[in-house]
Amino acid sequence: MEIVVDCYNESEAWSGWLCYLQDKLDFPFQAKCIRRRRASPLKTGEQVTVISMLNDDDAADSLTEMQVEIEWQGRTLGVPLAQLIGVRVSEDTAEAIADWHYWVAQGRLF
Numbered sequence: 517m518e519i520v521v522d523c524y525n526e527s528e529a530w531s532g533w534l535c536y537l538q539d540k541l542d543f544p545f546q547a548k549c550i551r552r553r554r555a556s557p558l559k560t561g562e563q564v565t566v567i568s569m570l571n572d573d574d575a576a577d578s579l580t581e582m583q584v585e586i587e588w589q590g591r592t593l594g595v596p597l598a599q600l601i602g603v604r605v606s607e608d609t610a611e612a613i614a615d616w617h618y619w620v621a622q623g624r625l626f
Contacts, residue, residue, distance in 0.1 A: 519615075533582055533616070534569060537597070540612035543568050547586070547600040556595045558588070563603060570594040582616055 519536045522528075544567045549558040558564065570583035583594040598620045602613050 533619075537582060537612055537616065538569050540608045541566075541569070542606045542609045544587075545605045545609055546603040547605075548603050549599055550601045551599055553596060553599050556599055557593075558595060558599060564588050564595075564600070566600065567592065581620070 519529075519532045522532075544565050547564055547566050549556075549560055549562045549564070552558070552560055564586040566584045566586050568585045570585050582597040584597050584600070585592055585594055597613065597616050600613070601617075602609050605613075
């Protein structure tokens, strides 16, 4: 809740989360897909390299959840952070991913 304490609407909460994740995640990092999603080509267990948060212009089109940019099969694309878990990542990165997973598990998408 500290991330969104001063937020007055969904757009501000989305921005708060984006800033938090950009500050805490140590890019690039390895991640593993932990669940299939219709909007994502990843399969459970697939490993990818997360290179950044999805850039603001692309991410703003979907203010429902946080998206990261990954390298996958020779190209880059955006996938939901909730679909991934870090593999041998820094403590800050692991904490930030866990924080986002907790937020999503509470049903608190934007």
